Amino acid sequence: MNDMTRIPVGGERPYDVLVGRDLLGTLPAMVDGAAQVAVLYAAPLKSRAEELAEVLSAAGLRPLPIEVPDAEAGKTIEVASACWDRLGAAGFTRTDAVVGVGGGAVTDLAGFVAASWLRGVRWVPVSTSLLGMVDAAVGGKTGINTAAGKNLVGAFHPPAGVLCDLSMLDTLPPVDLTAGLAEVVKCGFIADPAILDLIEADPAAATEPAGPVLRELVERAVRVKADVVTGDLRESGRREILNYGHTLAHAIEKVEGYRWRHGHAVSVGLVYAATLARLAGRLDEVTVGRHRVILDSLGLPTAYRADVWPELLATMRVDKKARGARLRFVVLDGLAQPSILDGPSDELLQAAYETEVAG
Structure with a gap:
């Protein structure tokens, strides 16, 4: 966590974007007070999600891994509904949090699931792609696609913080x-x-x-x-x-x-x-x-x-x-x-x- 840059985002609910390498250890502090943390990820990033779950467990939090379809295939109402079902079955409360591990599609979905569950719980995008870091993860825009077009259903829901861990890019195609x-x-x-x-x-x-x-x-x-x-x-x-x-x-x-x-x-x-x-x-x-x-x-x-x-x-x-x-x-x-x-x-x-x- 050396040489980390902290970029503030202001507004009604200010938060920080952290840019650096090997930043996963900063995540527990962003969801402080949560008992459970849902970790949404696509299959290609299962090992990253498991690594993050270990960090959360070590901090005394209970991770709830939820695998979703990769890329834009995951940004549908059916996938969001399946995620809500998992949160409901786990007894997810207002103080719990959602984390999206992946590129822009997964973080868009994770943010939308968080924005709509109990009318809004905390969420953190952990971007694993350059696109996610500089675009989807910053700004609180969340959404899913419909037959009519891209991102036509969504919500503005600022995250609790954003992790731009540049070490994630080392293995990016x-x-x-x-x-x-x-x-x-x-x-x-x-x-x-x-x-x-x-x-x-x-x-x-x-x-x-x-x-x-x-x-x-x-x-x-x-x-x-x-x-x-x-x-x-x-x-x-x-x-x-x-x-x-x-x-x-x-x-x-x-x-x-x-x-x-x-x-x-x-x-x-x-x-x-x-x-x-x-x-x-x-x-x-x-x-x-x-x-x-x-x-x-x-x-x-x-x-x-x-x-x-x-x-x-x-x-x-x-x-x-x-x-x-x-x-x-x-x-x-x-x-x-x-x-x-x-x-x-x-x-x-x-x-x-x-x-x-x-x-």
Whole structure:
């Protein structure tokens, strides 16, 4: 637990995001007063969950392991209901807590289960993926998917704390590590251009799990999100900027049946949003090009199928940011100058797709 960075997230229920290596020993303090701690995990992370259960047991807490389906397959009402049944059978009370061990999907589910059980019990995301650390675990957004789209059912429920244990990344498949960098790049474009400078200086160092560059990127991205959500927990204002690139990304994920990695979809979505801003006269060509160059340098996709535009457009119309029939997109007016493009025409939307994204 040496060299740990503590990043505060403010608001009505403040908490800390801890960034460092070998942090599992800090978990019992975050759930102090609990008798039981439900540990949600997917099968590939069973050993991590067992390790965490041992830490909890050593601190006098009773772990309740709950295995859930991996990735987006776990974010369903059926899985959430099965988790509630387990909590009920165990006699879970208001003072107990839920922990999600895994990537963004598992922590989204764990947070939703915690938010809805007894109208809200404590929870802690223990992120094992870069995507989870810099995105899903921070901010108190919880949710599950429905047939209509991704994350359309959920709740705002801030965690008791967040563990970003960088040692978890040592065994993360390189493709998943790289995918998580799409959210880091997003933070660079909307708020902290130093992130972009770091990646441009050495893209390979940005993908080294134990290296100082990746740690700095994680801390910078977490600070961006912490700053935004501190002032806007419920996405009624500035928090919307965190959805940069996500409107098209969520549509791609749904078209793909959630088989595409979230970060890969976000990467394509970033290029699309930048192109849309340029065609709307909001963003310069150089900054648009910088999106593609940085994402390409990390090996992230920047194009998607040309034949599915009608389906993508229909899916975007049920995006959470839509207002009635009007689509809203987070765009840039310049580097680190996010804003909203409200109600762009269908012609403009299609032109942006066909100009830069359709492959």
